[in-house]
Amino acid sequence: MARTQGSHSDITGPRIREAALRLFAQHGFAAVSMRQIASEVGVQAGALYNYTADKQSLLFSLMQGHMSDLMEAWQAEPSTGNALSALERFVRFHIRYHMERPDAVFIAYMELRNLSEENFATIESMRGGYENALEAILKQGVAEGAFQIPDTKIATLAVIAMLNGVMTWYRAGGRLSLEEVETIYWDMVRKAVAA
Amino acid sequence: MARTQGSHSDITGPRIREAALRLFAQHGFAAVSMRQIASEVGVQAGALYNYTADKQSLLFSLMQGHMSDLMEAWQAEPSTGNALSALERFVRFHIRYHMERPDAVFIAYMELRNLSEENFATIESMRGGYENALEAILKQGVAEGAFQIPDTKIATLAVIAMLNGVMTWYRAGGRLSLEEVETIYWDMVRKAVAA
DNA sequence: AAACTAACTGAACATATGTTCAGAAAAAAG
DNA sequence: CTTTTTTCTGAACATATGTTCAGTTAGTTT
Numbered sequence: 145m146a147r148t149q150g151s152h153s154d155i156t157g158p159r160i161r162e163a164a165l166r167l168f169a170q171h172g173f174a175a176v177s178m179r180q181i182a183s184e185v186g187v188q189a190g191a192l193y194n195y196t197a198d199k200q201s202l203l204f205s206l207m208q209g210h211m212s213d214l215m216e217a218w219q220a221e222p223s224t225g226n227a228l229s230a231l232e233r234f235v236r237f238h239i240r241y242h243m244e245r246p247d248a249v250f251i252a253y254m255e256l257r258n259l260s261e262e263n264f265a266t267i268e269s270m271r272g273g274y275e276n277a278l279e280a281i282l283k284q285g286v287a288e289g290a291f292q293i294p295d296t297k298i299a300t301l302a303v304i305a306m307l308n309g310v311m312t313w314y315r316a317g318g319r320l321s322l323e324e325v326e327t328i329y330w331d332m333v334r335k336a337v338a339a
Numbered sequence: 340m341a342r343t344q345g346s347h348s349d350i351t352g353p354r355i356r357e358a359a360l361r362l363f364a365q366h367g368f369a370a371v372s373m374r375q376i377a378s379e380v381g382v383q384a385g386a387l388y389n390y391t392a393d394k395q396s397l398l399f400s401l402m403q404g405h406m407s408d409l410m411e412a413w414q415a416e417p418s419t420g421n422a423l424s425a426l427e428r429f430v431r432f433h434i435r436y437h438m439e440r441p442d443a444v445f446i447a448y449m450e451l452r453n454l455s456e457e458n459f460a461t462i463e464s465m466r467g468g469y470e471n472a473l474e475a476i477l478k479q480g481v482a483e484g485a486f487q488i489p490d491t492k493i494a495t496l497a498v499i500a501m502l503n504g505v506m507t508w509y510r511a512g513g514r515l516s517l518e519e520v521e522t523i524y525w526d527m528v529r530k531a532v533a534a
Numbered sequence: 535a536a537a538c539t540a541a542c543t544g545a546a547c548a549t550a551t552g553t554t555c556a557g558a559a560a561a562a563a564g
Numbered sequence: 565c566t567t568t569t570t571t572c573t574g575a576a577c578a579t580a581t582g583t584t585c586a587g588t589t590a591g592t593t594t
Contacts, residue, residue, distance in 0.1 A: 148541080179581085190542075320490075342559045373551080
């Protein structure tokens with residue numbers, strides 16, 4: 145046997161990425177073998193190497209894809225007037241966007257140590273760009289006199305950490321809707337930075 | 340060769356745990372081999388099995404030890420009067436305690452998925468106990484009228500997530516002292532739950 | 535229909551893994 | 565000093581790992 149019926153790189157490629165994403169998120173990068181990924185796709189391990197140079201490149205590509213999708217989605221959000229409404233939009237966007245792709249988010253936060261030094265620097269720089277978007281809002285709010293924040297860098301990281309905490313407990317279909325969760329978190333963030 | 344000079348279980352046992360803790364935190368449980376741990380201690384891999392039944396038990400024991408130390412340390416804190424001062428003590432305690440043992444904390448949050456179902460339940464239950472301590476304070480504050488919190492369970496998780504974020508960026512000897520960091524976070528938490 | 539290309543198999547390679555255990559040496563007990 | 569116990573070695577076991585590649589077939593082009 146060799147090439148299988150209906151095989152096509154436009155299909156197999158994405159399927160490999162989806163399987164890898166799910167498995168890495170579930171068991172961790174180091175605990176997942178290339179054979180497991182291949183088996184999930186219905187293919188032999190060797191076939192994966194038509195789509196990635198090696199295992200680490202696959203991880204890096206997934207993380208990079210997630211980060212650039214995130215940046216793009218945020219930049220597509222309409223820009224705003226005052227800092228308060230910008231902050232609300234950021235909070236709601238962040239929660240909603242992250243809850244819709246928990247596996248990618250999980251990997252982007254948990255598997256950094258499995259990246260080579262060079263790949264790590266790339267991902268960290270992208271994350272820095274996203275954090276800067278929030279910090280710019282906080283700085284604007286301080287300038288406007290709407291926020292009272294001793295250190296905008298720390299506040300940025302604190303807000304993001306708090307929002308990311310949603311993913312540890314929220315499950316769709318629970319007792320709260322995503323809209324309600326957004327509102328609860330927005331309430332806390334708003335008060336935390338208030339003047 | 341067999342037993343080495345000066346070998347003693349009272350010394351080797353802790354050294355194995357220390358090496359495993361550091362290596363698991365640095366590279367992840369799945370990425371660290373028993374031979375690496377043994378080599379760090381200066382012993383052959385087989386010797387580790389005098390101190391642990393298997394690799395998973397070693398991880399579980401480290402996590403369990405951390406969680407019970409944490410609970411004990413919190414219970415040793417003097418109890419307090421009003422909710423506001425209790426919350427301040429919790430925030431400062433949490434930041435300080437966690438910053439002093441980053442490896443153990445990191446493992447306890449990152450390696451949950453490498454636990455068996457049974458061991459996972461045990462650790463999660465201990466974590467729940469710690470979270471309940473914070474939620475009790477928040478509930479007290481609501482009862483006193485000092486706090487305004489729509490959902491104390493969510494607020495509990497949000498506060499802890501925010502505080503845990505410290506560990507992703509704080510390094511001793513940086514531009515801020517631990518005391519200053521505590522104060523900045525306490526300021527945000529206080530405002531976030533304020534009535 | 536023939537020639538070409540893209541996609542995949544299956545086996546192989548070298549190496550790493552967790553774990554077990556008989557035996558040896560150091561330490562402790564008598 | 566002799567015996568017993570504790571602690572460790574070194575080799576072995578079965579299995580798993582990431583990766584390569586010659587060969588084979590499905591799909592595409594001419």
